[in-house]
Amino acid sequence: MREQHVEVPCERPERRHWTATPLLLGVEPEHVDGLHQPAVAVADRHVGLHVSVCLARVARVLVDAGLVTQRDYTAGVIAANVNLSRVSRGATSDRDRPVTAVEVSELVKRYPKSPVNAVDGITFAVEPGEVFGLLGPNGAGKTTTVGMLTTRVKPTGGRAMVGGVDVGADPVRARSMLAVVPQRSNLDRSLSIRRNLTFHAAYHGVPAAEATARADELLEQFGLRERGDVKPDLFSGGQSQRVMIARALMHEPQVLFLDEPTTGLDPAARLFVWDRLRELRERGVTLILTTHDMHEAALLADRVGIMDHGKLLALDTPDALMRGLPGSSTLELSVHAGTNGHSPESVIDAFETLPGVERVEPLPSEDDEEPDDPHWRVRLYVSGEASQLVAPTATLLADRGLSLSGVELGEPTLEDVFIHLTGRTLR
């Protein structure tokens, strides 16, 4: 790779003195001139965030602006991370080391009478200011994990720390550090929206005057100013979700947990919640969200942990996870099964011999399939241009008396990562 380094200053919050740590991005030489200014601007906006988070965001903005290609960006991020770890090992003493926002080690939960562990020995850490997504299908153990981190579920084994406080040993102090936005509304139905906010603040010891001011500000920000005196019974799911996020922010928690924040919301409400979460991200609030929506995870999270059957299968930035997949683009084929007895397996083997195909995954059939019109689907992970493989695959199928009934080209998504790891789709 033709590589040139651009230095971007970034504040290290864990250090007592302001230091400029260069972020090194590997970029195409012709982009360098246009790169420095926007990168510095982004870094300035993220002052105070952990440097690795800052780095990922600077890089993402540069990619979005078309200044860095996806491939160069990921290579650059790795180079920069290596560089950073070298710097911090040399320079950071124990006293200067930041308290991680969340630290989980070998966490286990087994419910009574259950033959298996709901959460089965997971370990991860979340840096201050990071947005961390737990992605997995229903029943993967995401909600139980959040339950343990938020003192509502007692771990069977392992340890969980939030804001440097051991959740199991000192749940009361841990609660002052965190806030939870649950899946379903748990607003106080006897109180108005405004009082829901101010009483939450009072439970957390926020002085009344400060609570009132903060409630006004949050109601405004969440588009609820007019409805502050209404009781929550009359609210839709999306509105309740907004109120619950506003309520969670009333005591300025160090870590905000959101359990499936947009499940069951209509598209407009979902976009609104995403916008608010992005604002929080910009402000440097540590967010931990669970979701079974891979789009949501890719959109919001700095890093994503993929969970299934209580285990953490993979943990990295969305880009790195997708980069870890064989192939850089995908080709999804629907095949009309026909009656001549060619099994999908034999065709998959044939696909794998095509040049440029790195891996082939059979996909589960769709639910609405008609039994008398059988189709099967495969996804090809391709190293080059996926479109160039449409003709060869169609020919290959035709040779076997099968016909192509649908083609879809795509970039790999987190869903592909999940399929790659588990052989199943997220839903």
Add this chain to the structure above:
Amino acid sequence: MTAVAVHAPTVRQHRAFTAVLRRDLLVTWSELPVFLAQVILQPLFLLFVFGKVLGSLGYTQHGYSDLLFPGLLALTAVITGMQTLAFPLVIEFGWTKEIEDRLLAPMSTALVAAEKVLFATLRALTATTVMIPVGILVLGSIPWRWSGVPLLVLAMVLGSLLGAGLGLVLGTLVVPQRINIVFSLVFTPLLFTGCSQYPWPSLSRLRWFQIVTACNPMTYVSESMRAALVPDVPHIAPWVCILVLLGSLTVLMTIGVRGFYRRAID
């Protein structure tokens, strides 16, 4: 919000506790007429029918209302304490999950339960106190002895706490789907075996029922109320009542708080 402090702030649990209590008092205040109707209506009608109507018609002996009134104070204390705690708790744990915001406040789970008990006790004490002018209004006069007031107040407090204790146990044991069945199975027997309508020693002619009523802790609240207001009517000695009530409270609170933890933390 960004920088995570190495030293977590000192948590003052009493602030959370008073804030939660303030929330409950505010909600009660905002629906005061509903609250009063809810707690007064039942004893009011019992008092009116058994104390006034039956007496006027000559079906009850003269002086029965003097015997009934202390019993109804006991009934009001226990039932109000129980209702205040049990019903909302079943709904909050099982359905609305409203309690979660309080469980996530920086206070120990036991304190959340303690606040519930304190609030239910305060409501029960209020309702019982309101019954005194209501009694004067319905009956014309009520049995009253100033020297009995300390014992009366003690019986009111213990009765209210007993109701709260029963409510805590029921509220954490019952799932919302069973709420109707369980409450009618518990409520009605409790109402009629608690010696609020008859003095316990007079049951010696109905030995088996006397034994049944001795098992209902409310009996001891009714008996101490009578000891306070109508000491001439034969009653169980107050010290026995207080001992039994303290014992019952210890058992109920232990089971209740344990149940509360079970519901609050998976």
